[in-house]
Amino acid sequence: MTNNEDRYEDIVSTMQEAGYRLTPQRLALVHLLAESDQHPTAAQLYAELQQQFPTTSLATVYKTLHVLCELGEVQEMHLGQDEHRYDGSDRTTHPHLICIQCHEVVDAPARLSASLVDEVAVASGYRILTHNVEFFGLCPVCQEST
Amino acid sequence: MTNNEDRYEDIVSTMQEAGYRLTPQRLALVHLLAESDQHPTAAQLYAELQQQFPTTSLATVYKTLHVLCELGEVQEMHLGQDEHRYDGSDRTTHPHLICIQCHEVVDAPARLSASLVDEVAVASGYRILTHNVEFFGLCPVCQEST
DNA sequence: TTAAGTGCAAAGGTTTTGCGAAACT
DNA sequence: AGTTTCGCAAAACCTTTGCACTTAA
Numbered sequence: 001m002t003n004n005e006d007r008y009e010d011i012v013s014t015m016q017e018a019g020y021r022l023t024p025q026r027l028a029l030v031h032l033l034a035e036s037d038q039h040p041t042a043a044q045l046y047a048e049l050q051q052q053f054p055t056t057s058l059a060t061v062y063k064t065l066h067v068l069c070e071l072g073e074v075q076e077m078h079l080g081q082d083e084h085r086y087d088g089s090d091r092t093t094h095p096h097l098i099c100i101q102c103h104e105v106v107d108a109p110a111r112l113s114a115s116l117v118d119e120v121a122v123a124s125g126y127r128i129l130t131h132n133v134e135f136f137g138l139c140p141v142c143q144e145s146t
Numbered sequence: 147m148t149n150n151e152d153r154y155e156d157i158v159s160t161m162q163e164a165g166y167r168l169t170p171q172r173l174a175l176v177h178l179l180a181e182s183d184q185h186p187t188a189a190q191l192y193a194e195l196q197q198q199f200p201t202t203s204l205a206t207v208y209k210t211l212h213v214l215c216e217l218g219e220v221q222e223m224h225l226g227q228d229e230h231r232y233d234g235s236d237r238t239t240h241p242h243l244i245c246i247q248c249h250e251v252v253d254a255p256a257r258l259s260a261s262l263v264d265e266v267a268v269a270s271g272y273r274i275l276t277h278n279v280e281f282f283g284l285c286p287v288c289q290e291s292t
Numbered sequence: 293t294t295a296a297g298t299g300c301a302a303a304g305g306t307t308t309t310g311c312g313a314a315a316c317t
Numbered sequence: 318a319g320t321t322t323c324g325c326a327a328a329a330c331c332t333t334t335g336c337a338c339t340t341a342a
Contacts, residue, residue, distance in 0.1 A: 021316050021321060042306085057324045062307065064322095078224035081332070082306060097272050109269040110262060112279075120281055123255040126243050128283035133258075135266055137274035167296060167341050188331085203299045208332065210297095227307065228331060 007089065008034040011073045018071055028052050029064050033074060033088030039096070039105040041085050077105070079134075095133035101142040108135055153235065154180040157219045164217055174198050175210050179220060179234030185242070185251040187231050223251070225280070241279035247288040254281055 011030045016022060032040070032048055040048075046061045065086055068074035074088040079098060085105055087096075095108035112133055121128045138146070157176045162168060178186070178194055186194075192207045211232055214220035220234040225244060231251055233242075241254035258279055267274045284292070 023316065023322065025323075055324070057326095058306090059308075059325080060323055076226075078226055078229075080222075080224055081230070084227070084306085095266070097266070097270055097274075099272070100275065106270070108266050110266045116256060117281070120241070120243070120254050120256045121283075124243055124252070125286040126245070126281065126283045127289055128243075128281045129246065130282045132278075132280040132282065134278040135263070135272065135274045136276045136278065137267075137272045140271040143273055165296095169297065169341070171298075199298095201299065204331090205300080205333075206298055230331085 004035045004089075010034075010091075011068070011071075011088065014071050014073055015067070020067060025049065025053055025056055025060055026064050026067075029061065030068070030088070033068070033086065037089045037107065039077065039085040039087050039089075041083070045086070077134075079103075079105070093130055093132075095135060097135045097137070097139070099139035099142055100136050101138055104139050104141075106139075108133070150181045156237075157214065157217075157234065160217050160219055161213070166213060171195065171199055171202055171206055172210050172213075175207065176214070176234070179214070179232065183235045183253065185223065185231040185233050185235075187229070191232070223278075223280075225249075225251070239276055239278075241281060243281045243283070243285075245285035245288055246282050247284055250285050252285075254279070 008031055011034060012022065012027065015026070015030075020026075028049055029045060032045055038044075042058065042061050042065060045065075046056070046058050049056050049061065065074060065076070068086075068088065069076050073091060074086050077085045077087060077096065079085060083103070087105075090107065093112075095110055095112070097106050097108045098104070112131060117128055117131065120126070154177055157180060158168065158173065161172070161176075166172075174195055175191060178191055184190075188204065188207050188211060191211075192202070192204050195202050195207065211220060211222070214232075214234065215222050219237060220232050223231045223233060223242065225231060229249070233251075236253065239258075241256055241258070243252050243254045244250070258277060263274055263277065266272070
């Protein structure tokens with residue numbers, strides 16, 4: 001498991017190699033994504049960025065996020081209408097746990113077995129490139145407060 | 147596996163028992179959902195409904211879909227920004243296969259093992275209520291045309 | 293009869309686009 | 318120096334809401 005510093009460097013390298021400019025705004029955004037395991041929304045990232053760059057805009061945040069998604073460095077998660085979150089903590093496909101009460105999102109300690117993916121591919125005729133697993137439930141904190 | 151006619155009756159019964167009125171618009175929408183395994187969008191459902199009810203509105207479609215989701219008879223899928231689809235073909239949780247080129251969505255011939263779900267629950271402390279599995283790739287048709 | 297549902301139109305909220313100004317390489 | 322990128326504002330888009338009319342039970 002790579003640490004956050006390495007993750008930051010990885011993403012920056014990828015951007016550079018792909019010919020994208022390393023502007024301060026982008027570097028700050030990448031830092032936020034690599035550092036946090038909070039799976040933030042675009043609005044949350046924007047709010048944090050504003051502390052360093054008071055004049056930055058949501059448009060810039062979205063543009064950079066799209067670049068990172070294209071490069072495969074960030075996953076865009078669609079948890080519902082107006083609940084899009086971005087996961088830059090780990091390049092590899094990994095399941096998420098989502099609390100239906102507080103909307104916390106954390107990485108799940110599991111992987112889908114390769115054999116299951118193969119089975120589905122063979123049975124369906126699809127060429128499977130990636131997958132997405134989400135577990136919905138109550139986080140430990142919200143279970144208490146029920 | 148229940149057939150489409152049974153599925154239609156099931157959903158209608160659930161609505162009735164829950165005290166919802168069985169209007170012609172609702173029955174027609176339920177019919178579309180039960181009959182098709184196409185995982186349609188709200189707009190697609192609206193377009194089909196208009197053939198029978200030229201004055202119907204998207205608002206009515208959304209309202210009915212929300213009722214059905216609350217009752218657990220329909221699953222709302224969030225595949226991306228402005229790519230929400232509705233699955234009324236099967237009450238039980240089941241994975242989906244999504245073609246990244248033509249955006250076709252079909253049910254995947256597999257289930258997540260209960261033991262995997264249990265493992266995640268124990269390891270995380272979450273009380274898991276449901277889950278969502280999506281495989282992304284190329285459908286047989288789109289593989290040909292590449 | 294009457295409370296729930298329909299449908300129109302307008303509002304709401306997130307994401308995208310256009311374009312002149314700024315800045316990275 | 319030349320493009321990419323920024324950031325503002327406006328547009329676009331889907332979804333939701335308000336409200337008077339209609340209708341299922």
